[in-house]
Amino acid sequence: MVNTAAKVKVDPRDAKLSMAHFFVAFGALALGGLMGLLQTLVRSGKFELPWGIGYYQILTAHGVLMGLVLTTFFIMGFQYAAVSRTAGTHSPAARRTGWIGFWLMTAGTLMSGTMILLNEASVLYTFYAPLKAHWIFYLGLTFVVVGSWVDGAAQIMTYAKWRKNNPGKPSPLLSFMAVINTVMWIVATLGVAATVLFQLLPWSLGLVDTVDVLISRTLFWYFGHPLVYFWLLPAYMCWYAIIPKIIGGKIFSDSLARLSFILFLLFSIPVGFHHQLTEPGIDPAWKFIQVILTFMVIIPSLMTAFSLFATFERYGRSKGATGLFGWFKVLPWNDARFTVPFIGMASFIPAGAGGIINASNQMDQVVHNTIWVTGHFHLTAATSVVLTFFGISYWLVPHLTGRKLTKAMNKLGIIQAWVWFIGMAFMSGAMHFQGLLGGPRRSAFSTYGDSKQALEWIPYQIAQAVGGTILFLGIILVLVIFINLAFFAPKGEEEFPVGEAENLQEKAPMVFENWKLWLGITAALILFAYTIPFIDIIQNAPPGSKGFKTW
Amino acid sequence: MAKAELKTKHQTEIEDSSSLKGTLASVFILGLFIIVSWVSVYYLFVDRF
Ligand code: HEM
Ligand SMILES: [Cu+2]
Numbered sequence: 001m002v003n004t005a006a007k008v009k010v011d012p013r014d015a016k017l018s019m020a021h022f023f024v025a026f027g028a029l030a031l032g033g034l035m036g037l038l039q040t041l042v043r044s045g046k047f048e049l050p051w052g053i054g055y056y057q058i059l060t061a062h063g064v065l066m067g068l069v070l071t072t073f074f075i076m077g078f079q080y081a082a083v084s085r086t087a088g089t090h091s092p093a094a095r096r097t098g099w100i101g102f103w104l105m106t107a108g109t110l111m112s113g114t115m116i117l118l119n120e121a122s123v124l125y126t127f128y129a130p131l132k133a134h135w136i137f138y139l140g141l142t143f144v145v146v147g148s149w150v151d152g153a154a155q156i157m158t159y160a161k162w163r164k165n166n167p168g169k170p171s172p173l174l175s176f177m178a179v180i181n182t183v184m185w186i187v188a189t190l191g192v193a194a195t196v197l198f199q200l201l202p203w204s205l206g207l208v209d210t211v212d213v214l215i216s217r218t219l220f221w222y223f224g225h226p227l228v229y230f231w232l233l234p235a236y237m238c239w240y241a242i243i244p245k246i247i248g249g250k251i252f253s254d255s256l257a258r259l260s261f262i263l264f265l266l267f268s269i270p271v272g273f274h275h276q277l278t279e280p281g282i283d284p285a286w287k288f289i290q291v292i293l294t295f296m297v298i299i300p301s302l303m304t305a306f307s308l309f310a311t312f313e314r315y316g317r318s319k320g321a322t323g324l325f326g327w328f329k330v331l332p333w334n335d336a337r338f339t340v341p342f343i344g345m346a347s348f349i350p351a352g353a354g355g356i357i358n359a360s361n362q363m364d365q366v367v368h369n370t371i372w373v374t375g376h377f378h379l380t381a382a383t384s385v386v387l388t389f390f391g392i393s394y395w396l397v398p399h400l401t402g403r404k405l406t407k408a409m410n411k412l413g414i415i416q417a418w419v420w421f422i423g424m425a426f427m428s429g430a431m432h433f434q435g436l437l438g439g440p441r442r443s444a445f446s447t448y449g450d451s452k453q454a455l456e457w458i459p460y461q462i463a464q465a466v467g468g469t470i471l472f473l474g475i476i477l478v479l480v481i482f483i484n485l486a487f488f489a490p491k492g493e494e495e496f497p498v499g500e501a502e503n504l505q506e507k508a509p510m511v512f513e514n515w516k517l518w519l520g521i522t523a524a525l526i527l528f529a530y531t532i533p534f535i536d537i538i539q540n541a542p543p544g545s546k547g548f549k550t551w
Numbered sequence: 552m553a554k555a556e557l558k559t560k561h562q563t564e565i566e567d568s569s570s571l572k573g574t575l576a577s578v579f580i581l582g583l584f585i586i587v588s589w590v591s592v593y594y595l596f597v598d599r600f
Contacts, residue, residue, distance in 0.1 A: 305577075309578060313574045317569075324572060324576055328573075353584060357589055357592045366592060367592070436595060
């Protein structure tokens with residue numbers, strides 16, 4: 001972890017590019033948050049959208065803005081800054097690459113967003129065929145994906161430069177983690193790029209009449225599962241490598257952190273079938289194999305839980321805490337930089353437990369396509385991940401803009417996180433229970449001909465609207481803080497915290513940086529999990545489907 | 552008397568500062584929570600299908 005190239009402060013030229021990402025991310029949060037509120041109000045049955053706006057149109061906007069735009073822009077901006085801080089300022093060439101990526105992504109976002117607003121693309125953020133959107137929507141998504149590759153290349157360039165200048169040394173932990181996540185993202189997005197370029201674009205342009213639905217969904221989920229780990233790993237970067245510094249403790253083990261990231265790279269991709277368990281046309285044996293591979297990610301997840309608990313306990317005991325859980329009380333609860341991500345970590349406990357249920361074949365029959373699933377990922381993505389992102393921005397934004405996180409903003413940050421937590425407890429909790437009672441996801445308000453079962457769901461939908469309203473208040477608070485920290489907070493120096501390992505003698509094994517090895521195993525696992533079922537899907541394909549516009 | 556007191560204090564300190572028993576307890580509680588949630592939904596499945 002000792003390295004000379006690292007600067008304590010992110011270079012202002014790099015800071016500018018990171019901030020550009022954050023403006024788009026928080027803009028998406030503002031718009032997407034409003035859509036989320038409207039969705040819960042519609043679903044309560046007490047409110048109807050004006051001016052002929054469709055429910056599925058705002059749902060598409062919400063999913064795209066929150067799930068794709070907010071996350072990708074925040075992650076790229078954060079990782080770009082983390083690499084600059086730990087592996088050294090980006091070279092002008094790398095920075096130019098980063099800007100090109102940023103503009104490509106922004107242009108793509110505007111293209112797709114416009115088509116959603118024009119009601120030409122209400123296909124939801126998973127853009128499942130045979131729902132067919134305007135071709136500009138798919139082209140915009142292509143720009144976002146290609147832009148993110150270019151953007152990620154900047155991080156890889158700076159990491160490669162560091163490795164060249166420091167032969168035989170393990171790279172700085174945060175840079176290593178950022179590059180793992182970028183590499184995973186590039187491998188994963190190959191799938192979605194394939195379906196968009198070879199199937200959806202030609203089909204929406206009218207060059208071909210039909211689309212093979214199962215192939216396109218399979219390529220989508222090859223990407224869709226690693227997508228959620230792409231969201232999660234930056235949060236893990238904060239939990240493993242930044243939080244220890246914030247609380248004044250040490251990273252429990254640098255090597256363990258690296259190993260768990262490598263395991264995420266290996267086991268996030270060959271598992272997409274767990275989203276297709278109810279899909280006909282895929283051999284159950286291969287579904288079974290991919291479910292087993294899915295359960296492998298429980299290992300690095302529990303490693304993470306263990307090492308975080310250990311960091312906290314070690315720190316607490318060094319402060320003189322005693323007893324089984326005395327260390328818990330001495331953690332710095334008045335520091336938003338700690339408390340906000342901590343609430344995110346705690347939410348990951350029910351979120352992770354829900355994930356194991358979803359991935360179990362039989363239980364998926366109970367919850368598949370119910371609003372339980374929506375409740376699940378509002379805990380994982382919309383709580384664990386975004387609260388950690390909020391917590392990061394409370395020090396990173398002032399660090400990048402040369403300002404300070406004031407006492408007042410620190411306090412507001414903690415209030416914001418509790419408001420979010422309470423709102424989400426209502427909304428996500430009610431979604432989980434309604435889902436267990438069979439309530440469908442992706443559904444506007446309906447009593448389904450006054451069926452008895454559907455009437456049972458209504459109280460839960462009202463609870464979701466209560467939660468959604470509280471959450472929207474949380475969105476307003478975080479935007480107030482963001483704007484304050486970006487433009488109005490007093491000038492000063494805010495630290496970019498980077499943790500140190502407890503045992504500095506323990507040098508991370510160099511095999512962790514052997515990309516040929518890890519990419520080789522990643523490719524081998526993907527080929528193993530997908531080749532035979534894919535051939536099977538192609539050879540036994542039903543006739544293709546024409547496009548549908550249901551809105 | 553004074554000596555005995557010193558001794559006990561010393562012992563707890565050694566045991567405490569390097570101990571990870573809270574971590575062990577926490578991961579066990581976590582594991583238990585996962586198992587309980589899983590089994591409850593499993594029973595819903597058995598009931599319904
Ligand atoms: C004000 C806060 C939020 C509220 C009130 C809210 C509400 C909702 C509701 C009610 C739905 C599902 C409706 C349905 O299935 O018919 C939904 C879907 C979704 N939300 Fe949120 N949400 C919020 C924040 C977030 C955040 C922060 C993220 C991501 C980081 C997010 C990501 C998603 C995604 C990806 C979907 C799925 C869309 C789909 O099924 O096509 N949401 N949200
Ligand atoms: Cu998944």
